[in-house]
Amino acid sequence: MSKSLPKRSEDYSGWYNELVKRAGLAENSSVRGCMVIKPYGYAIWEKMQRVLDDMFKRTGHSNAYFPLFVPKSLFEAEEKNAEGFAKECAVVTHYRLKTNPDAKGKLMVDPEAKLEEELIVRPTSEAVIWNTYKGWIQSYRDLPILVNQWANVVRWEMRTRLFLRTAEFLWQEGHTAHATKEEAIAETEQMLDVYAEFAEKYMAVPVVKGIKTPNERFAGAVETYCIESLMQDGKALQTGTSHFLGQNFAEAFDVKYATKEGGLEHVWGTSWGVSTRLMGALIMTHSDDAGLVLPPKLAPIQVVIVPVFFNDTQLEQISLKANEIKKNLEAKGVSVKYDNRDTQKPGWKFAEYELQGVPVRIAIGARDLENGTAEVARRDTKEKKAYPLENIETIVEGLLHDIQENIFQKALDFRKEHTTKVDSYEEFKEVLNKKGGFVLAHWDGTPETEERIKEETKATIRCIALQTEPEEGSCMVTGKPSGKRVYFARAY
RNA sequence: CGGGGUGUAGCGUAGCCCGGUAUCGCGCCACAUUUGGGAUGUGGAGGUCGUAGGUUCGAAUCCUGCCACCCCGACCA
Structure with a gap:
């Protein structure tokens, strides 16, 4: 083992991988795609948890815990959500092993012990939770429900990287139910603000608050809000999301409440989460060739x-x-x-x-x-x-x-230097290839153009920033009119 | 899932083409000298060479299957 890390400038991903291991944060496990979070790494995660948890409590939320397994019938109830996750689900089909008659000392799945209904290992918990909420909500007096859970989830990823994308990861997922659309939207926005405050004040990671395009939206949400941050290699990382679910899950799970006026309405929902991916953001925002730099x-x-x-x-x-x-x-x-x-x-x-x-x-x-x-x-x-x-x-x-101030300022300066306005597709590609970072450009608002840009340049629309001021322009690809610039970047 | 690659001590590796029981560095243990930016010397421990089979008097080395990991692609909130 050499004493120094690979240089960021020469081998960024090698630097990241080595740093995570050498600093004692995490290591690969014998389970494909899953990591072992080591005591030092977990200590950082625990500090994040404590701060976030306090912030959730202060905004009126309580913690609860829901099951790891989701019966397939529940899982598929909200169609878009189910489709969105279908390709990366781990599925439990049996509940028993037996000794293998053909191989001494080995076990095999007992074919007799097939589950009548498969269980999905949760990639997220909307389904179980909304199914539960159905029993909790009868009247407007039961609302709002403001619940969070700290849990692990599984998404069967093809290619994984410690903290940034693992098959199993730790996160918190807030799930709230409200009587009105306005209240649910306010909740969604409030939690986005909580995440942004946490990222900037505690992690010292500057973020752009915005909303996702329909292409990038959470499957099953009406609107997805996000915070996006920029890593030192010029790639963007989504650091948190907050979803306005509309009445989609309430409809799928038939969650209705009696209004004051005696009517019967579907409730409005939100969900929001941050994961151990925050560790990746923390590492890649501040650290240098000598190792980790922690706020x-x-x-x-x-x-x-x-x-x-x-x-x-x-x-x-x-x-x-x-x-x-x-x-x-x-x-x-x-x-x-x-x-x-x-x-x-x-x-x-x-x-x-x-x-x-x-x-x-x-x-x-x-x-x-x-x-x-x-x-x-x-x-x-x-x-x-x-x-x-x-x-x-x-x-x-x-x-x-x-130090807390300085590393935030440094990251903010880096982001400013690496946020570029462009007005032509040529310029866009050049900036992406030579400089990286966020590229602010006009886009015609269609999924087709977004898709084309992604295919041709590997850059995606990270978000439509909330603070963006309107600006008349024309889409850099199609020339169609556009009312504001959006954030593009290559992303993790 | 496609294309390429790699599995040898805790980690990183040489050896493989051309078969004869494994090299080096880091780390580890002991002792001594050291200690203001990753000390030095001497001695020592540590190996089913990914796995199963085949060829052979003999396999880390050749052949076949399997497994795992890495890179590129596809996939991905």
């Missing part, structure tokens, strides 16, 4: 203290000071690791914590004790500076704040 707000270890010592006496003295700093920082809510192992050298530790993206590193040696200082290094810029020990906690606290 302080999501870093499992925010500060690491590394002692530099030559003998046990020195270590003892340094530890005294280090533990004091650790305690003081922890009192301020900062998570600190004091790495006093004598089995690794300081230089090794420096490199290791850089690989793991720990935002701030404090090194204390005998020399520092004499001078009453410590060396403080920040991960994002790799700057090192000696500070007096007295107010080091304040310095570190400020630094964590700075």
Whole structure:
């Protein structure tokens, strides 16, 4: 195993794959397409979960849990949704194994134990949930229902990549039911805002909020909202989606409520989710050739203290000071690791914590004790500076704040530099090939043109941004009139 | 599912064409010297060569089947 990662500029996907493994985030498992999320990677996911979960609670949602299996008859009830997922479903057909009479010590599927109705391993839970909601909702007094679940889902992907696309992944899916269309749309938009806030304030990942074109829309939704972000290789990544389901699922599952006025109406629905794919966005937005760069707000270890010592006496003295700093920082809510192992050298530790993206590193040696200082290094810029020990906690606290701001700003600048307006198809292709990033162009609004662009350039419409100001123009491909520019990019 | 490739120690590999029981690096263990950016030396442990079969006195090497993984395509919210 070589010591350094592949360079981003030379082999971006190699860099990503190696980084995920070497930083201890995840690894491939013996199950095709499925990953093992390792403790360090899972710790980041847990922090994401905690923040998001709080945000969901604050907006009135409660958690619940629904089954992993969906009976085929339920699954197919909402036709478009079922069709959209049909090609990537794992299906349970039997419920028993038996010993194989032809191969000693081996098991085989018991042909006698065929399920009467196949069970689909959920690729998403709308079907089970709406079928359940049917029993929960009779009157307007039962609405709204604001439920979220943290779960795993399975989508049998042909080609997988750690975090970005795996056959099984972890996510949360919110499913809400409302009395009115307006309320459901407001919910959809509210959750999109929650995701955007989370991405920008916590992950430090700038996002474009928008709606999907019909081609890219969630199967079964009336409107799909999304947040899109830009990775360092110029490819876009969908980081979250929020769907206005209209009455599609209510109709498919016959979910009606009695109105105040005594009428009977189908309820309105939404669903919204973010997944472990966020980990991919986090990694690819900030990290560099030396390893992971984590935003302080999501870093499992925010500060690491590394002692530099030559003998046990020195270590003892340094530890005294280090533990004091650790305690003081922890009192301020900062998570600190004091790495006093004598089995690794300081230089090794420096490199290791850089690989793991720990935002701030404090090194204390005998020399520092004499001078009453410590060396403080920040991960994002790799700057090192000696500070007096007295107010080091304040310095570190400020630094964590700075890093959070700085990496967001850096990502935002990158996105600005890589967002290009073009007015011709030629220019469009050139920008895609030479520069990458988001390309803002006029489009005639037809699925045919969108499809043609996708086939010819591999770029898709990432979204129609919510904040886009109207601008008269003509479609770069067909010349037909267009009222605004849309975001194109090659995407993950 | 199509086209190409690869499976050899925990990881990365040489050997395969031309058959004779496996090379090197990292990591691991022990000891010593080291320790402010991934230390050095000496010694040591670790292998069903993906798997099943075939050819052969003898197979990592040749042949066949199977499995897994990677790349390209197709597919993909």
